[in-house]
Amino acid sequence: MDTSLFLLPEGETGIVEEVFLPWETRRRLLDLGLTPGARVSCLFSAPSGDPRAYMVRGSVIALRREDAGCVALCRG
């Protein structure tokens, strides 16, 4: 693991390695397309810096720090 999704700077892209969350939450993120190997980029952040908006598989989803921090990435 190089970094987590939350640490991915705005405008950069990474590759999902694994999601370290309980099944209920993990399932939701996987179903949105954050499966291992998926390309994801960080687009913009909310005024307080959390949540952040990520582009994955053609759509934009907002994730809170506690979730994004549990998605392991390798730099793409």
Place this chain on the structure above:
Amino acid sequence: MGLTLRSVGKNAADTIDIEAGACRTAALAGNPNVGKSTVFNGLTGLHQHTGNWSGKTVLTAAGSFQVDGRTYALVDIPGTYSLRAGSAEEEAARDYIAFGGADLVVVVCDAGALERNLNLALQILEVTPNVILAVNLMDEAKKRGIRVDTGRLAALLGVPVIPMAARRKKGLEELKRAVADFDPPPYAYTARYEESVENAVNLLEMPLENLLDGRLNARFAALRLLEGDPGMLARMDAYLGFSLARNPAVASALARAGELLRRAGIRSGTVGDRLIAGIYKSAGDICRQCVSGPAGYGERQLKVDRFLTRRLTGIPVMLALLALIFFITIKGANGPSDLLYGLFERVGRALERGLAALGAPERLTEALIFGVWRVLGYVVSVMLPPMAIFFPLFTLLEDLGYLPRVAFDLDAGFRRAGACGKQCLTMAMGFGCNAAGVVGCRIIDSERERIIATVTNALVPCNGRFPILIALISMFLISSGGTGASILAALALTGFIVAGVVATLLASRLLSRTVLKGRPSSPTLELPPFRAPKVGEVIVRSLLDRTLFVLGRAAAVAAPAGLLIWLAANLRVGDSTVLGLVTGALDPVGRFLGLDGVILTAFLLGLPANETVVPIMIMAYAASGTFQGYEDLDALRGLLLDNGWTAVTAVCTALFTVLHWPCTTTLLTIKKETGSVKWTVLAALLPTAMGAAVCALIAHIFG
């Protein structure tokens, strides 16, 4: 603001009536925000409310359409990303697709995010091969340079694929025709998983085929058994009428399959991960063959989004937009309101003369004209113009896709309050109608957070209360006309709305620290691309669907309320009237809160519909006990001043308007949604306590 006839009207039932005599029933499935409601409306001609944000279809709706004289039923089910359900809504969608018995499923997809949409479509293909893929938003995808080869997609999937742009009415006829002509496909695509999973499925398929007898797809059932989600397994058993896992043949196959997976390094509890990854791998393979174009986010869109969410600009832009909408509403509604008011007065006098000429008893004429007609006239003239301006403007923002950005900006506040970020969306629905907002809370997954959102929904003013605020502000706080005054009025109104939002956050925080303890679960909020709204349609739709409906409801309550007040103001007990006795008794409490007995009485009598609060107040003040009929609305200010109103009274009344018990419709909806008297009582007490505390405080500091 999901306020339509459907959401709070008589059709707001959980059960759905499927058109009798239809020769075929199609379910309409899809991810949230792919234009499913637009497709539904386009096919059936019904007016399900649509908006550019996720999770709007909170109620399952049914409609029908005809092709060549034959009727086809269509069932709109809530949007979902997956058949692996989290929320009650997703469960409803999954259950209808898996067990609902529709003849075929139309899966509406977003051409601009086909890969993610295929996740759902491929899962549905595991339930049934009777699928039509409606690839919607082709026009928007094209604008972004994305092209979908629907012919190739149809060839790969083996099911009909219809390219659509439902907002432009493109593809609707083709989809109708495809439903009418549908034949079960000889071949339909099934996602293939890694070898060990496929071997495990094979082990289970044989005993399942025998047992299920075609009532469920054996491969689908095998995958669910391997995945082992207890909720889904229980639901399957309930549908079949027996326990699958307890069948000896299935149990032994499942044990062998589990062993096989373990040897392949797949731990129990992680089969679901492999299945989702497998489906996405298939979806990716398909998309590589049928989709071309840029995968990134548009530069211009990104600039706009960054502007709307930056630390320095996000919240200020939001407040400025809100104030701008209020400014246009107040400024624009002023003239028409006066005009309507005058019209009602003239017609009232004519009616009075007419009734007198017919020889009607004087008391009856008074009751009808001073009681019913004047209250009705007030409600219509004060409510109609602002609603006719406010609703279309708000709908435009909604259509554009701005609401999810607001939820994104405010998420930190809700997180700190221990609540769900989606509560921001249900709060926004509450601005339209709190009852609709309460129903909307079904989009929240966690029960704890759903109750928080439900109980606090009435802390933001609905459209029944906006006119009270507008009337108070324009009558009392900012009385002179002119643009400067309208700007001040808009800012004051924005201030009261912000007070409602702050109260929502504080109340949520209080609840999540006390009776509803727990960690906030994080929402998955999708931020859809901006869409150019169709202005004409927005105006027509918001006028017909929202304005007239709300006005009708208000008028239906106002007319009898007017009569009741007139009677209370004219029936005498000893020296004073019934109304006088009531307001007198409530006066000490009212005074303590910076209000008075009349204002408090008006709020109590306004319980069925807040729209009647101001007319009740005015009638009660008027010496003869009837609404005196002032030439214009400004003259009402004199009446309030004569009855001892000060700026503090007006501010307290406005705050109490925002913070008091919800109307009966909302309370009944809360009871229905939570199934609990306790939460319903709390939903009434909490805002009232907050309002009383704030008003008493202001009254004692400034009074």
